[in-house]
Amino acid sequence: MRFPFWRRKRQEEELEKEIQSHLQMATRERTERGESSQQARDSARREIGNVGLVKDATRDIWGLRWLRDFAQDVRFGIRMLRGNPGFTAVAVLTLALGIGANAAIFSALYGVWLAPVPYPHGDRLVDISMKELTGDRFERGASFPDLADWKIQSTAFEGFGLHQFDHQTNVTAGGEADELTTHRVSANLFRVLGVSPVLGRGFSGDEDTSAGPRSALISYGYWLRRFGGDRGVLGQLITIDGEPYTVTGVMPPRFEFPTTAAESSPALWRSLNLPPNRLAARDNRSVDVVARLKSGVSAASAQTEMDHIVGRLANAYPKENGGWGVQVTPLNQTQQFAAVRPALLLLMAAAAFVLLIACVNIANLLLVRAAGREQEFAMRRALGASGLRLARQLLTETCLLSLAGGAAGVMLAFWALPALKTMMPASMPRVNAIRIDGTGLAFAVGMSLLTGLLFGVAPVWHAVHGRGFAVSRSSPRNRAARFLITAEVALALLLLADAGLLMESFQRASRVDFGFQREHVLTMKVELTHRAYSTGQRVEAFREELLRRASSVPGVLYAGTVSILPLGRLGGMLTFDVEGRRASAMYATVSTGYLRAMGIPLLRGRYFNENDHSGTAPVTIISQSLARRYWSDADSLGKRIQIDDVWFTIVGIVKDVRQDKPESEPAAEVYELTRQLPEKTQAGINGRYMVLVLRTVGQVGEISESPAGNAAILAAIRTAVAEIDKDQPVADVKTMEEWVQGKLAARRLNMQLLSVFAGLAVALAAVGVFGVVSYSVARRTREIGIRMALGARPFSVLAMVAKETLLLGLIGVGLGVAGTLATSRLLASFLYGVKPADPGIVIAVAAVLVGVVVASGLTPARRAMRVDPVVALRE
């Protein structure tokens, strides 16, 4: 009869009955022999002995004794923790901070990096890209003829879906124009992803060629926003860059493809409709491929198979496919995810450090508390408890503590996660996928148990091995506590130094001179479609009218347009001819007012003005480093450069501008006036893509913009644009300061989180030092009393304790500095303008920590000073 432990109660009852029947039989037999019933009952009971012990011995036979012991340990542990609420509160709070930080950062790391992409069986989805085997190792998608061969020859895949980035398009629906991120997809893509529309249907299957119908699926968010959630949207015609498309369905809420940063997540997916020549060209690798692996096939074996297939195709078509290989990448490991990993790892490491310090602190608290329990342990050992049994009991206690801390930590993480998500830079992919799910909880529980074992080791060691401590200050426990404190100070210093380096980097990056005046500049994008603005004249007419109206809006000082806004879209390089030499530089095509509106300082010569127009000789303004590269500053004015067979005279020299981000070097740049460009260029993308730049009223150096003023200006501009062309959207409305902050967001997040972690670490270290010094003073009360009775002055006692504390702090700081110097190189890629081992920061941080250690040790040291020798000796 083996009862599983959940039927234990029934087994207990049976045992009770069995023993009762034994008693009754014994009693009956005795009465039959003539004893009185009272006598019989008493002697039967005497014979059977202690019923409780009989049961106990029998229960041992049932096995699962460990479970019973465990339950007992848990009960005992809970009693201990409740009996000591101060200690428990401090420990749980400490752990909650440590585990909460880890759970939150892990959830971010998991959601962004480790989790499979959010489609059914997303772990089986892979990206297949062709890659150049030599040279730039450039990665591209696939061509249709290649794809047809892959389909025939491969066995690893269930299906291949195709997609293509559209970037921004002008969409007119229901009479309203929007600029949207859109995406082109093959008719079968959503089947490959395993997602169907919530409303309507997917594509019919004929949309991949230009002969097929033009269909679009819209996102749930766009459906609510533009169509108010109206089911009548199905079958409606919308215009995308001037071409009509039929809406066939609405995708589910929160559906995103590709999984990317929220800011660039498509609002609609339209059919491919590729022309026959694109479908036939084997070397046109312009579509990206997402494939679903068959169940049980790994990405690695798919890679092997594809290597063979692509190798064969390279031999069969050397002209088109020679030199190209193939790369199969699980969809959650593509480039955009790889880019955010270092920062996530840095934060994870910092959080782990905080937890480590928390563990050290609690180990210390437990050690101190173990002093009070020495008697208890001695008693237990005397009663026959084995060392293992004691260790188990103590570890149960610490694990209970850490689980309580973990539970509080998870609550903390739930609370902190939304804040963390809003701090994430807009370029971070899959921020929406960040949440605390089963994996996050499992992580937190695992982390709690691990920490429980970790900080439980020291007290257990002492409980098991400590037999009668010598009450001297070199007792093993005191040594252990000192070691732990030193480690704690060292870890805190390491974190604080890293935070300091990141802070300094952030300061330098945010104070950088971009080469333009970033305050009081409002920018917005106006991209004209080729369909509506097919000639240079129409583009320029729109521009002239827009600028004329914009300049007259109250509050606008200067207005201009530029083809490539600094910190916005990444610009291209221009190659041109400088007196017979080939040269290259960044370039921007601008209107006459742009340089003034942007506040790019003129160093020599003049800005563009109204007299520079299509009828006059072409002029250009170049930036300083370009001028210095070929001439001296002074000589370059009046020199000429040749761009596309047109000679431009240099009339001005302006400051270099940082184009991409604060960390990029100011770049050499050439400015051309759009209205002096050839008609073909005006009608091209550099003419039609314009960012309107407005310098608004405000003092230079006054950081805060006036949102109300900007809103009024924006409303006036929107009205002006609609009056010129009602189908023309305005997009990306941002101040230059917002562009700058966007570029600093990732750096700010790293800095802020690391500062928070470093702050926690220092606070925990201070608590730790306070605890250890207090304990040390308490132990030595008698010794101090004797010293004072023998004539030591209070101040010398204070000095003695302070000296020891200082020594402890100095050792910790020394180790921490060594650790910082050894590891800060790992931080190098996060730094800007400071060296990994910046002496100023390291010294400052070391000083701060020495100060913290001394300050935390001061209160207990003063207590030592006030020891009354009479009282101390009598104790």
Place this chain on the structure above:
Amino acid sequence: MKERYQNRIELLQGTLDMLILQTLQWGPRHGYGLSQSIRTNSGEILKVDTGSLYPALHRLERAGWISAEWQVSEYNQRTRVYKLTPKGRKHLMNERSRWQQLIEAIAGIMNPAKKESEA
């Protein structure tokens, strides 16, 4: 206190198990009956401690050498009755021959003269 009980069980374990199995060979018995039988058959020398008996019964049951069921006794009382299983019978045979060997070996040491005279 608990520790002491455990020690005594360990001391008696091998023999007590064998005695229980042997007694059950003559027919099913409940715990009280078993202790009485062992006492009577040993001429009142072996008194089985209840604190050893029930753990031993439960241990033998776990090992599958005896089985138990609830029965109603002659006094119309529910008792738990133990019975030897075929597996237990086989185990008892082994134990007996082992016991026999042990007795002979000990006897050989205790009575060396007799052994020599035989040789």
